[in-house]
Structures are given as C-alpha cells and as structure tokens.
Amino acid sequence: MNQKNHDSTADWHKLVGFQSPLLKLQSLYTSGRLPQVLLFVGREGIGKRLFVRALTSLFYCEDGTACGQCGPCLDLKRGEHQELLWLTTEKTFKIEHAQQLQDHLAVQSAAIQVKGQWRRQPRVVVMPDIDRLNHQAANRMLKTLEEPNDNTFIIFTTSRPKQLLDTVRSRVIQWYLIPPPVAESIALIRGQINCDLSDSELERLLSTSGMAPGKVIERIQSQQFDDEQVIERLMKDLIFSRGTQTAMDAAKQLTKDYQVSVNDLAKRIELLLNQYYRWSFQGSKPDDAYFKQSQPSLDPVVLRRWRETLRTIRSFSGTGVPLNPQMLAETFALTR
Ligand SMILES: [Zn+2]
Structure with missing residues (x-):
C-alpha cells in the first residue's frame, strides 16, 4: 500500500491542455461552490493525476x-x-482504504494565516482509479460520500467509468476531461522525455494511443519501441518502394524476424494511409520522407484502391484462407 502518489515529483507546470477546466474549478473553489465529492473521467494517460495535483495545489x-x-x-x-492524502492501489481498494479515508477526513485541519486572517485549510483525499473500489469499501464510504464534513474534499479519477459501482456513481459529481489538442500533447511529450521522433511520427503515435500523451511516453520508453520503429520502416518499404524486390524483402522480414501477422499489418497500413489521406487533403507538409516521396502518385484513386484491397484482405483473415505479407506486398506493387 502506498499513501504517496507515485509521481509525487511530477511538475504540474508541464501540464498542458487543461487550463480552462482548471480555471473553472479554481473559480468554483474560491467562491465556495466547488462540489465536495468529485470524479474526473478521462482516457488513460491523458494526465488526470497531474491535473488533480494542479487542482489540489490551488487549495x-x-x-x-x-x-x-x-x-x-x-x-x-x-x-x-499533511492535509492531503493520496490513496493508491495496484489492484483493489479495500475496506482498509475506506477506513484511511475516513480517519484522514475526521482530523481537524490546521489553520493558516492568509492576508492577516486565520482560516482553516481543507482536508483532502485523492483516490485515482476509483473503479478499483470493492463493494465492502464502497459501503463503508457511502455515508462520507453523502454527507462529507465541512471543508473536506474527496477527489476520484477513472478511465473506466462503466466499471464504477452504481452506489459510487450516484454520489459523485462527474467531470469529463478531454484529451489536449495534438500540438499541445506533442509539446508535453517533448517536455517530458528526450526523443528524436518527428512531429508527424508523434502525431500518429498519439492517434494509435487514444490521443493520450502519457500512453505515448510509456510506449516510447518501452523495450519494444526500437522494434516498433523498424517495423514501421519496413511497412513503409512494403507499401511505397518502387522496386518489387525491396517490398518482398520487407515483407519477408516482417513475417520472419518480427512475427507480424497479416491482419496486424493490414490494420497498421490502414492507419498510415488514413493519416496520409488527411495530410493530402489538408495540404500539410509533414516531415515524413515517405509521404514526400510518394505524394505525387498518392492520389485519391490509388488510396481508395488500396483501402479496398485492405478491406478484402481483412475480410479474408480468420476465414482460414492462407494470407501472408508477401501477398500484401505483391498486391500493393500491382495496384500502384
Ligand atoms: Zn505555491
């Protein structure tokens, strides 16, 4: 059990994209109208904990x-x-956690002097991933959630609102956090880690990570990421290379060395083509060498034909028809 937040050193000044909800909540707080039991709902990895850290620091x-x-x-x-308790768990919030919450909120907070006047600070408990709460713990907490003591706040977060217990859902004020815009997310990622990926590569990582910068950072830092980069390059060779041999070699490597299934490959190619499609329409000039090199021939007719090919391939997979990346390479070479 860990009472401190794991990322307690995280600097909320790197927080992006949430300025407007933060300002709204700040004004509710200073005018004494902030709901005492709050649930922040948002996709995994968009920065809910950092957001809550910023919010509580306003207190x-x-x-x-x-x-x-x-x-x-x-x-x-x-x-x-001392007035703030972060309760976290890797698995389940149990009755002990509910007890800790109640004990913390039962203690009178210290008074501090603000502009010559003494006032009491709020007592606060934060529980991220509240969908991990079990029934016993929820039952223990019900009364506290219904009638919290004056000057106390209970803050929950979740990325799985459907798994929330009804008894909890009906007693919280839900607040939806939407992912920050792409440009801000990219700035956030660059602020947190050193990476030599281009903006367009980061954008596509975001689009395959639920637009969550935290997820992208996790993926870049993971062991498999170098492999991912090679797979990406091979996939582009397979689709765009002028020589059929290069495409076939790429296909062979993908299957033999990287064990990529044809279904997975088709899905990845579809995502890539969608992005290229968007770029062509927006007239944007991304720093993507393959896009630049292929753009003149990448007209909507070719793209549409490729999409149809992909759809056919995906409809075959799972029907027992043997498919392999070599076939995919040949198909792209033929329809190019
Ligand atoms: Zn300060």
Missing part, C-alpha cells in the same frame, strides 16, 4: 496560483502535504 498554494515554488507547493510536489 494550499500561498498565493493561490499553484506557483510550484512556495512551501506548501513544494510539500505537495514531494507528496508530503
């Missing part, structure tokens, strides 16, 4: 701006603020 920051520099903000960054 405690000495000048109310989540400055990231003052004593309370630094305590929050270290995950050591």
Whole structure:
C-alpha cells in the first residue's frame, strides 16, 4: 500500500491542455461552490493525476496560483502535504482504504494565516482509479460520500467509468476531461522525455494511443519501441518502394524476424494511409520522407484502391484462407 502518489515529483507546470477546466474549478473553489465529492473521467494517460495535483495545489498554494515554488507547493510536489492524502492501489481498494479515508477526513485541519486572517485549510483525499473500489469499501464510504464534513474534499479519477459501482456513481459529481489538442500533447511529450521522433511520427503515435500523451511516453520508453520503429520502416518499404524486390524483402522480414501477422499489418497500413489521406487533403507538409516521396502518385484513386484491397484482405483473415505479407506486398506493387 502506498499513501504517496507515485509521481509525487511530477511538475504540474508541464501540464498542458487543461487550463480552462482548471480555471473553472479554481473559480468554483474560491467562491465556495466547488462540489465536495468529485470524479474526473478521462482516457488513460491523458494526465488526470497531474491535473488533480494542479487542482489540489490551488487549495494550499500561498498565493493561490499553484506557483510550484512556495512551501506548501513544494510539500505537495514531494507528496508530503499533511492535509492531503493520496490513496493508491495496484489492484483493489479495500475496506482498509475506506477506513484511511475516513480517519484522514475526521482530523481537524490546521489553520493558516492568509492576508492577516486565520482560516482553516481543507482536508483532502485523492483516490485515482476509483473503479478499483470493492463493494465492502464502497459501503463503508457511502455515508462520507453523502454527507462529507465541512471543508473536506474527496477527489476520484477513472478511465473506466462503466466499471464504477452504481452506489459510487450516484454520489459523485462527474467531470469529463478531454484529451489536449495534438500540438499541445506533442509539446508535453517533448517536455517530458528526450526523443528524436518527428512531429508527424508523434502525431500518429498519439492517434494509435487514444490521443493520450502519457500512453505515448510509456510506449516510447518501452523495450519494444526500437522494434516498433523498424517495423514501421519496413511497412513503409512494403507499401511505397518502387522496386518489387525491396517490398518482398520487407515483407519477408516482417513475417520472419518480427512475427507480424497479416491482419496486424493490414490494420497498421490502414492507419498510415488514413493519416496520409488527411495530410493530402489538408495540404500539410509533414516531415515524413515517405509521404514526400510518394505524394505525387498518392492520389485519391490509388488510396481508395488500396483501402479496398485492405478491406478484402481483412475480410479474408480468420476465414482460414492462407494470407501472408508477401501477398500484401505483391498486391500493393500491382495496384500502384
Ligand atoms: Zn505555491
């Protein structure tokens, strides 16, 4: 059991795309109208925890701006603020967690002096992934969720709202966080990790990761990512190379060395073609060598023909008809 947040050193100043909901919540808080039990719903990896960290720092920051520099903000960054409890779990929130929540909220908060006046700080419990709450824990928490003590806040997050217990769902105010725009997500990724991928490559990674920058970072940092890059290049060779031999070699490598199934390959190619299609229409000039090289011949007629080919191939897979990437390569070579 870990009471501190895993990413307690995460800097919410790198947070992008959520300024407007944050401002809205800040104004609700300062006017005393912020709901006491909140659930933030949003896809996995879009930065819900960072968002909640920014929100809670608004509660405690000495000048109310989540400055990231003052004593309370630094305590929050270290995950050591005494009024705030992060409850996390790898598997299930159990009755012990519910007990911890109640114990924390039962304690009177310390008073601090703000502009010459003494006032009590809020007591707060954050529980990310609240869909992991089991029935017993939920039952234990019901009364607290229904009638929270004055000056306390309970903040939940989830990326699986359908798995939420009804008893919990009916007692929270839900707030939907939508993924940040592509340009901001790319800036976020570049701010968090060192990567030499082009903007267009990052954009496609986003589109295959539910538009979630956190997911993309995870993928780039994973062991398989170098393989992914090679597969990507081979796939483009297979589709776009002028020589049939290059395409066949690429196909062979994909099946033999990288064990890519034809179905998976068809899916990847479809995503790539969709992106190229969008780029052609928008007249954008991405830094993608294959796109530049293939653009003159990549007219809508060819693209449509390829899409039909892909659809046929995908409809065959699973029917027992033997398909392989070599066939795919030949098909692309023939219809080019
Ligand atoms: Zn501060």
